[in-house]
Amino acid sequence: MTNTVVLGVIGADCHAVGNKILDYAFSKAGFNVVNIGVLSSQEEFINAAEETGAKAMIISSLYGHGEIDCRGLREKCDEAGLDDMLLYVGGNLVVGKHDWEEVKEKFLAMGFNRVYPPGADPEQGIRDLRDDLKLPKPE
């Protein structure tokens, strides 16, 4: 389904609050949210997408290991034939307070479509996803 998304927190990351709120927000916005929760591996994201036909992955990484954990995900998607998968990532992506533009570039280079800074508003992600999926604006 066009409006199915896989939601989860990648790596050895247990931060669950944002995840529960993203679930609430994306569901309320009309998406079909497949929430694989915290502590999810790249494989679990891919399996969930394959099983549900999701068009996008909404990935969070809060705990600082995002860089290590996200590396290679685009390639794995391609291998799995998930060609046009939209990869969104947000949270506290790297260890420490860094220049945001650099962080963003790094993740874009890794093949992510959208990268969000610490504390980003879920509504922004929802608006962007509607655009990228060419969904109609909500009345």
Add this chain to the structure above:
Amino acid sequence: MTNTVVLGVIGADCHAVGNKILDYAFSKAGFNVVNIGVLSSQEEFINAAEETGAKAMIISSLYGHGEIDCRGLREKCDEAGLDDMLLYVGGNLVVGKHDWEEVKEKFLAMGFNRVYPPGADPEQGIRDLRDDLKLPKPE
């Protein structure tokens, strides 16, 4: 007398707390303190030195106008024949938080012998004055 000093706060400056404490500290250290208090003009410093034969002026400026207020004091001392007058100045000498080395250079260039940063310990001034006046170290 070698150990007479004129103490005061220069300009339109009313900060009295440090002045009272400097009075206490220099007196306790054995100096003969002539305290002309706050809100004292260059002329009042010079008159007091002439009247008492003081060898040093311990000048405070807290309120930020120190730069304007202190300009020309060395020249006035020279004119009055107070040739080897030791000019010490301390407090919050300029408006705002500035690079300390710059401020110090500025006041040294104006003819001050010693310049002290915000919150300087009076004991430091006392030690320096003993050195500059070649007074014996206290037992």
Add this chain to the structure above:
Amino acid sequence: MELKNKKLSMDEFLRIREEVLKQWPTGEGIDLEANVAFLKQVPEHKSFPAKLRWAKENGITLAQPRAGVALIDEHIQLLNFLHTEGGADLLPSTIDSYTRQNKYNECERGITESRREGRSLLNGFPGVNHGVHGCRKVFESVNLPLQARHGTPDARLLSEIIHAAGWTSNEGGGISYNIPYAKKVSLEKTITDWQYCDRLVGYYEEQGISINREPFGPLTGTLVPPSMSNAVAIIEALLAAEQGVKNITVGYGQCGNLVQDVAAIRALEDQCNEYLIASGYNNVYLTTVFHQWMGGFPQDESKAFGVISLGAIAASLAGATKVIVKTPHEAYGVPTKEANAQGIRATKMVLNLLQEQKMPLSIQQINESRMIKAETQCIIDKVLELGDGDLAIGTVRAFEAGVLDIPFAPSVYNAGKMMPARDNDGAIRYLDFGNVPFSDEIKEFNRNKLEERAMYEHREVDFKMTIDDVYAVSKGNLIGRPETETDAAKSIKKYLYKTE
């Protein structure tokens, strides 16, 4: 003219006014009636009294910075920055020190040099030199109520100018802008001059325009016992009310002991209201201002944030109507606008977190409050007695007699015999009463409190304590414990500094 606590007649007022307006060219042509018309147009959101009333009614503590630079455009920029980036609720214009001493020629020099050097060489905004025109430009370029904050013994011309410009609050008073700020200006003169400033506000009140007046609570900001500053604040409120002022904010500077701070400002509000009503001033709208720590600050900015936040917390828990905000640059110099905004943001965060919370009543606070009120009453009673019932005359005589006595004040008209120090809990007590006329019970209370500390510190109750306390906060503590080894200190060292 003879000093008396009596409302100036319009004639007297206008007679003095003629002289006042001549003090500097910008005084020329200030027209009361035209000002009334102008002030009637001040929108509610830029009226100081309106915003204070709103805050009080909604249980909100407002945050106000101090700020002022030499030039008009820079000053406007600064104020708007503090509004938008800092989140200030009320705006100040801190007046420079030359203006405070009526040295308008030196202001002119400061303005010129500031223009040349591209940075402010004055420590504030020279309101008189900029005149009504300049001050109105400021008023029109900001979007919050404006107040003049200064320290001017003779602020008559300044007051004329700022109110004419739409600034709806003025800080100061005949005692609080003399004793801490001047050396040789008599109280007769400053009380008289501030009667003029108050009468000006009273005039506007008569025309239906509400203007706020705020006695400067913290005085020297240095270990002033609450009852002494409360007594001064109440006296100035009463003197202002007599001249027809109807909107007053009484102030208090943080001591650092939370119970004492909350008790003090609550006592101040209660007791001031009582005195106002007992004196027949029934329609005064009274609010309170809490000043974050007014003494020497620590140089480290993180520590300064700690001091600032504790002040915000005390203000909020005490339910003060507004809090005057310090900045992380305090120990160094006039803050940059960024540092100023930082102080406001830290303060507002705390105010927001505590918005719904007040300090719950405790026995300790009730007792502290009772003691502060009893001390304050002893002082004010004696002032009235000395003045044969006249508060203005009594005030002059009380300072002569050392009945009113402000620690560390520069004025020769202040006795300087009273000495304060902190007790073992950090509350400020009377160490040497000088001639402050307390009952035996009160004296014993203060003495016992200090004895307790002396015993704990293994030393005598003496002036050395006061000095240690003056330095304490800037060195990172509330109480100036002696540097000689106490048991506690030894015990601390054993753990903290021991090397293998």
Add this chain to the structure above:
Amino acid sequence: MELKNKKLSMDEFLRIREEVLKQWPTGEGIDLEANVAFLKQVPEHKSFPAKLRWAKENGITLAQPRAGVALIDEHIQLLNFLHTEGGADLLPSTIDSYTRQNKYNECERGITESRREGRSLLNGFPGVNHGVHGCRKVFESVNLPLQARHGTPDARLLSEIIHAAGWTSNEGGGISYNIPYAKKVSLEKTITDWQYCDRLVGYYEEQGISINREPFGPLTGTLVPPSMSNAVAIIEALLAAEQGVKNITVGYGQCGNLVQDVAAIRALEDQCNEYLIASGYNNVYLTTVFHQWMGGFPQDESKAFGVISLGAIAASLAGATKVIVKTPHEAYGVPTKEANAQGIRATKMVLNLLQEQKMPLSIQQINESRMIKAETQCIIDKVLELGDGDLAIGTVRAFEAGVLDIPFAPSVYNAGKMMPARDNDGAIRYLDFGNVPFSDEIKEFNRNKLEERAMYEHREVDFKMTIDDVYAVSKGNLIGRPETETDAAKSIKKYLYKTE
């Protein structure tokens, strides 16, 4: 092995131990008797229990940061910086997230990459990979007591290593390091594994070596009602005591309402002592730790300082034995050492200012404390009932039943039916009780409190409140008021945002 709240026999312990030490090469050869000899040499000023005892006896609140990086030398530098530049009283070693999940291979990768890139790619110190040797190097290079702080469901090998290295405190517990930190690890497993960690400490106690244990109080750090976190802390303290632990620090994460915070941590200490004694553990030395705000922080650093300072104030007024310090970088990422030191300095300034002051007792606090204790008792009673008197079994069943239920926890073993929200004063209450077994009186109390808020905000008591509260502090408020216009909001806007 069957779960039971019963001290492990030495045989059982040693049997498990053999397996544990094989989990990673650094486990090899850790020798209990040699460790005993080593630990006997730990100087008093580097002993966690000794310093806690000193603080408690002297009424001092100690400050402890969180900190850890991938490489040993950098980690040592970091800790010494926090000691000398920050003024930390106790040192941590925050363990990285791979270690917490026992993914030591990934740690190895993180260590290598960190070395190559010259910056830490791990969010903490990988203690297991560095082994006893590396951890001892840290211990020997610092001059304060050391504690491991982590979030590790199975911390048996880590605990073996750190204690062998002279680290005299270990944070965690079978509940508090599972439910907030893991997704699919059963409570049977984590309680059993933490019995091992506790038994290890118990073993050292038997040899005359005192080691501190600290259940992790704040859990998810997100709107946990005090009685729920207190119940968990008390259960973990009892489980630890059974294994022979004699020095315990129970913890609590700041809620933000001052009365509730002070009441909660005082109730925690009292009630935990009561349960310990009632259960026959008479020689436990109990201290408390207060965590500065554990939920989402504001991004602005000045605001963060406000949050940090309010936390320090609450800790100090509550008389907590130590406070865990946040930093102005909290909302962004693991702090630089400078930002970490800033947080400590702001905190210590506040602690110093308030050193002699405690929150005076009030009716409000007494009532709040009574309510927290009553709620906590309802929960623990039910846990014991479910376990037929066995606390360990009861805990597992209580989570199954939703009797113990932590909001926003990631674990599948947590019911997640209970929902919290703030009342109109900012205190955290139960919005949805789920299966938390409260008396009618308690339920009514919670409901009324939330109804009060709902009325004030003109909305229903529902999950939207909880969500608004989750965001509130990071947005600069304590309570998540709705964004729709309330009267108060309208009134504020009228003053603040009106343009001419």
